[in-house]
Amino acid sequence: MLKIGITGGIGSGKSTVCRIFELLGIPVYYADAMAKEIMNRDPELKAQIKQHFGEDIYDSQGLLDRQRLGGIVFRDQARLQLLNSLVHPATIRDSEQWAARQQAPYVLKEAALLFESEAFHYLDKVIGVSAPQPLRLLRVMQRDQASREEVLARMHKQMDETIKMRLCDYVIYNDEQQMVIPQVLALHEKLTH
Structure with missing residues (x-):
């Protein structure tokens, strides 16, 4: 395929x-939407994000505080690149697994x-x-x-x-x-x- x-x-x-x-x-795999979801459900990625952006970047239900994270990364290009270096590989992995499950030309x-x-x-x-x-x-x-x-x-x-x-x-x-x-x-x- x-x-x-x-x-x-x-x-x-x-x-x-x-x-x-x-x-x-x-x-169709919508990578931007899926990246937001993966940041909430992938344990390895969550651990990496906490390590670099602080434990409290996730709320008591384990959901990412996107507004807070955005406030950090959109003011600092190096921090944005760091976040992307964590999220992009996880999204690529997820999209590969998703593609393998599809039945289409x-x-x-x-x-x-x-x-x-x-x-x-x-x-x-x-x-x-x-x-x-x-x-x-x-x-x-x-x-x-x-x-x-x-x-x-x-x-x-x-x-x-x-x-x-x-x-x-x-x-x-x-x-x-x-x-x-x-x-x-x-x-x-x-x-x-």
Whole structure:
């Protein structure tokens, strides 16, 4: 079974594209959402996070205080890199186990940081979802009720969109100029044959 990554900058429309693939019967592993879950359920990862960020980073029910952790890592690039170095391998392991349980011609792993986390090494191909920055900015501002400055700050922490798309094997354009569904159907056809 093929393991295909799907990535793109914030606001590019990765989730929309993934939902279309799901309608075609393709299982999708949402790495960002699963990473949050894994930080609460993986005993080894929890121990590592406690070791580096303090025992009280988890509450009395054993759940991660995400707001507190975010306050620590988003002000300190070295601490963010440390957290990512702990979480990314655990998420890659979990996605590998998940993929082995699926019954489909291929599976998708959706992740904003597919290249940055080195997770692409565990995949057969990578799909990029591309949209122009002004459109991505508007989408995220509306979706997250965030200011232009907040969204731009988040965008600047991600890999440059042009570089990211060059690293992908396939690109789906979600620019409101080209229809997305025909692009997904053509790619699905290619991946199943």
